[in-house]
Amino acid sequence: MQDVLAANENMAEENAKLFGDKRVLVVNLMASPGAGKTSFILRSIAALRDDYSIAVIEGDLASKVDAEKIKAHGIPSIQINTGGGCHLEASMIRQAAGHLDLDEVDFLIIENVGNLVCPADFTLGESVRVLILSVPEGDDKPLKYPFIFKGSDVLIVNKVDMLELTDFNMERLEDVVLSLNPDVKIVPLSCRTGDGFDEWISWIKERLEVIVRRS
Amino acid sequence: MHELGLTQSILEIALDNAAKNEAGRVLKVKVVAGDLTGVIDESLRFYFDYLARGTAVEGAELTIDHPPAIVKCASCGVESRVAAGQVFACPRCDALTVELLSGREFYVDSIEIE
Ligand SMILES: Nc1nc2c(ncn2[C@@H]2O[C@H](COP(=O)(O)OP(=O)(O)OP(=O)(O)O)[C@@H](O)[C@H]2O)c(=O)[nH]1
Ligand SMILES: [Mg+2]
Ligand SMILES: [Zn+2]
Numbered sequence: 001m002q003d004v005l006a007a008n009e010n011m012a013e014e015n016a017k018l019f020g021d022k023r024v025l026v027v028n029l030m031a032s033p034g035a036g037k038t039s040f041i042l043r044s045i046a047a048l049r050d051d052y053s054i055a056v057i058e059g060d061l062a063s064k065v066d067a068e069k070i071k072a073h074g075i076p077s078i079q080i081n082t083g084g085g086c087h088l089e090a091s092m093i094r095q096a097a098g099h100l101d102l103d104e105v106d107f108l109i110i111e112n113v114g115n116l117v118c119p120a121d122f123t124l125g126e127s128v129r130v131l132i133l134s135v136p137e138g139d140d141k142p143l144k145y146p147f148i149f150k151g152s153d154v155l156i157v158n159k160v161d162m163l164e165l166t167d168f169n170m171e172r173l174e175d176v177v178l179s180l181n182p183d184v185k186i187v188p189l190s191c192r193t194g195d196g197f198d199e200w201i202s203w204i205k206e207r208l209e210v211i212v213r214r215s
Numbered sequence: 216m217h218e219l220g221l222t223q224s225i226l227e228i229a230l231d232n233a234a235k236n237e238a239g240r241v242l243k244v245k246v247v248a249g250d251l252t253g254v255i256d257e258s259l260r261f262y263f264d265y266l267a268r269g270t271a272v273e274g275a276e277l278t279i280d281h282p283p284a285i286v287k288c289a290s291c292g293v294e295s296r297v298a299a300g301q302v303f304a305c306p307r308c309d310a311l312t313v314e315l316l317s318g319r320e321f322y323v324d325s326i327e328i329e
Contacts, residue, residue, distance in 0.1 A: 001323070004221055004225055085217060086217055117253065147319075
C-alpha cells in the first residue's frame with residue numbers, strides 16, 4: 001500500500017528542512033482567483049521590508065504579471081508557470097528556491113495558483129498556511145471547500161471595505177470556520193484601505209522574530 | 216484537475232515495485248481513491264493507458280475503488296456517510312464539528328506482476 005501523494009510529501013519535508021536550516025519563514029498563500037493574494041503580498045512587503053528581507057515565489061497558470069508587480073518594488077521574485085496545472089507542488093518550489101539566495105532571505109511568500117480545491121492536497125514545505133477569502137465570494141465557501149479551511153493556520157477575510165455591498169455575514173463565517181478548524185486565526189482586513197492589516201502584521205512578526213533571532 | 220500528475224505517481228509506484236521484484240510485466244494495479252478525493256476515473260484510466268505504453272505496465276488492468284466518506288460527529292457521536300459535494304456536517308444533528316474517518320485516502324493498494 002503506497003500513498004499516491006507520498007512523493008510530494010517527501011519533497012515537502014526536504015523543503016521544510018532546507019528552509020529551517022536557512023532560517024526562512026515560508027508562507028503558502030492560497031485563495032480563489034482575484035481574492036487579493038498579490039495585493040496582500042504587496043501590503044505585507046511594505047509593512048515588513050524595513051525589518052526583514054523578503055522574497056516571493058509566484059505560481060500562475062501562465063504569464064508573469066504578478067512577479068513583475070513584485071519586482072517593480074525591488075523584491076526578488078520568481079515566477080513559476082504551471083502550464084495549466086491547478087496547484088503548486090513541492091518539487092516546483094525546490095526548483096524555484098534554487099534561484100534565490102536563501103542565506104539572505106528571512107521571509108518567503110509563495111502565491112499559490114488561484115484555486116480552493118487542489119492546493120489543499122499539496123504541501124510545499126511551508127511554515128504557515130494562509131488562506132484568503134474575499135467578501136464578494138460569499139460566506140458559504142467553507143461549507144463548499146472544507147479541506148482548505150481545515151488545513152489553514154490563518155484565514156484572511158479580505159475586502160471588508162465591501163461588506164456593506166453584500167450580504168456577507170462575518171459572524172456566520174467565523175462560526176462555520178471555527179467549527180471546521182478551531183485553531184485557525186481569523187483576520188478580517190482590507191488590502192485597499194489597510195483596515196485590520198496591523199493585526200496580521202503583528203501576528204506574522206511574532207513568528208518572524210522567532211526565526212530571525214534564533215542562532 | 217490534476218489527474219495527469221496523479222497517474223504518473225501511480226505508474227511510478229507500480230514500475231518501482233515491478234523492478235524491485237524483478238517482474239517482467241504488471242498485470243493489474245489496484246488503486247483506492249476515497250469519494251472525497253474528487254478523482255475522475257475516466258481521466259485516470261485515459262492517462263494510465265497513455266502513460267503505460269512501452270513500459271512494463273502496458274496493458275495492465277486498472278481497478279479503482281472508492282471508499283465512501285464517513286464522518287463521526289463530535290457532538291452526538293454518530294457515524295454517518297456523507298456524499299461528495301454534500302455539506303460537510305453531521306446529517307443527524309447538523310453539527311459541523313465532525314471527524315473524517317474515511318473518504319480522503321488515496322493509495323496504490325496492490326499490484327499483480329508476472
Ligand atoms: N475593494 C477591494 N478590492 C481589493 C482588495 N484587495 C484587492 N482588491 C482588488 O481585487 C482585484 C484582484 O486583486 P489581486 O491582488 O490581483 O488578486 P489575486 O488573488 O492576486 O488575483 P490572481 O493572482 O489573478 O488570482 C484587484 O482589482 C484589486 O485591486 C480590497 O481589500 N478591497
Ligand atoms: Mg495574483
Ligand atoms: Zn451529530
